[in-house]
Amino acid sequence: MKKIILFDLDGTLLDMNFDEFLSNYFGLLLPFLSKRIKGDIKRYVFESTDFMINKIDGRTNMEKFLSKFSELSGSEKSMIYNSFIEFYTHEFPKLSFLGRPKFQARETIIKLRESGVGIVLATNAIFPLLAIEERLRWADLEAALFDLITHMENMHSAKPHKEYYLEIMEKLKVKPEEVIMIGDDMERDILPARALGIDSYQIGKDIEIKNIYKLI
Numbered sequence: 001m002k003k004i005i006l007f008d009l010d011g012t013l014l015d016m017n018f019d020e021f022l023s024n025y026f027g028l029l030l031p032f033l034s035k036r037i038k039g040d041i042k043r044y045v046f047e048s049t050d051f052m053i054n055k056i057d058g059r060t061n062m063e064k065f066l067s068k069f070s071e072l073s074g075s076e077k078s079m080i081y082n083s084f085i086e087f088y089t090h091e092f093p094k095l096s097f098l099g100r101p102k103f104q105a106r107e108t109i110i111k112l113r114e115s116g117v118g119i120v121l122a123t124n125a126i127f128p129l130l131a132i133e134e135r136l137r138w139a140d141l142e143a144a145l146f147d148l149i150t151h152m153e154n155m156h157s158a159k160p161h162k163e164y165y166l167e168i169m170e171k172l173k174v175k176p177e178e179v180i181m182i183g184d185d186m187e188r189d190i191l192p193a194r195a196l197g198i199d200s201y202q203i204g205k206d207i208e209i210k211n212i213y214k215l216i
Contacts, residue, residue, distance in 0.1 A: 025095060033083060
């Protein structure tokens with residue numbers, strides 16, 4: 001019997017056009033940060049995010065992001081952190097109109113929990129927990145439904161790197177054959193997990209949400 005099921009969020013449990021989300025996200029974020037930080041904010045965000053994803057050196061993703069952003073902008077890490085937290089607290093919820101619950105996602109998660117299987121929200125760890133909890137609300141889900149949520153404060157790696165999946169398994173003390181990965185993105189969700197021996201299914205192609213409980 002499988003012990004753990006990993007679920008991606010965007011496109012899997014949350015119905016959202018990610019390109020539309022990013023456009024609106026930066027439409028709010030850039031003017032907000034420009035009032036606090038001077039320079040090419042968009043470049044700082046993109047380069048810091050790329051560094052965070054691809055530099056695996058023992059630091060948390062948050063630590064890597066803040067370090068790079070501070071280096072590029074010349075701003076103090078504490079000020080950068082507080083600015084982003086203020087954004088995610090007050091501005092980010094304005095994007096809720098972009099996300100909708102996936103049909104039968106909540107019912108499936110509850111049924112899986114009742115079966116005794118562990119549930120992980122394996123969303124890419126490039127946002128703070130505050131932002132992920134907000135997106136969960138858009139999906140009609142809450143953090144308490146998950147045994148682990150991956151975010152930039154508690155992870156040291158990110159998709160599509162194998163270290164991301166290895167870190168989750170290490171945290172939960174499980175082996176690849178005890179894990180299932182459910183996601184919508186072949187490059188980030190499916191192929192890296194399969195390379196480690198994790199049974200992985202692309203939502204809407206390999207399996208539908210309502211049938212996931214049959215895998216265990």
